[in-house]
Amino acid sequence: MxxxxxxxxxxxxxxxxxxxxxxxxxxxxxxxxxxxxxxxxxxxxxxxxxxxxxxxxxxxxxVEKMTALWRGQPFNVISVENGKAQAGYAGGEYVWAAQNGLDGDQYNGYTATLDVGELADVRVDRTDYLARWKERNPG
Incomplete structure (x- = not known):
């Protein structure tokens, strides 16, 4: 994480x-x-x-981009602190989002503060910009 x-x-x-x-x-x-x-x-x-x-x-x-599932729906995790994840809903089920207490709306997106222990299928993709820069700028 x-x-x-x-x-x-x-x-x-x-x-x-x-x-x-x-x-x-x-x-x-x-x-x-x-x-x-x-x-x-x-x-x-x-x-x-x-x-x-x-x-x-x-x-x-x-850059590290973290994604996870919460209650079977996809989220982009923005930050994690003290066992809580600030996350943006990445799915398209707006009725589900409203029924599950997410903040926001279908036009501006939904966000939530989620318990880290409830996240499933957590993935972190890291892109190493320094290594790429060194490849293009040897020496």
Whole structure:
């Protein structure tokens, strides 16, 4: 199981949200609620703190996408914390979604907070962006 189902980077041994910033750089953003040892050089934009770093300085750069079944229906798991999964409904049974207490509607989608213990067929697909970048930029 993964904690974050989005693009992430590991920089100087710590984990951040991440995104591409051109050919040779990646922006990293502090994860809210996490204390960081390496806090220098971050710029603050509202309640978010960003920094651009060279790809070569990253320990890892990847995206993990987690999917699971809950009560036999498919969900995209967004995050997991304290035994709870924040998830978006990936099925098309809107009556089922409403009957099972999901938040939202058929036009904007349904979300739910689910007990991790109730998830079945949990799958995590990892794409290693750092390895791909190194293949295209040897040396």
């Amino acid at each position: 993964t904690k974050y189902s989005q693009e992430m980077a590991e920089y100087r041994g710590e984990v951040y949200y991440a995104g591409s910033e051109g050919e040779k750089d990646v922006w990293i953003r502090k994860v809210p609620g996490v204390s960081y040892v390496n806090a220098e050089g971050f710029e603050k934009y509202g309640d978010r703190e960003f920094k651009t770093v060279p790809v070569m300085e990253l320990d890892a750069w990847y």
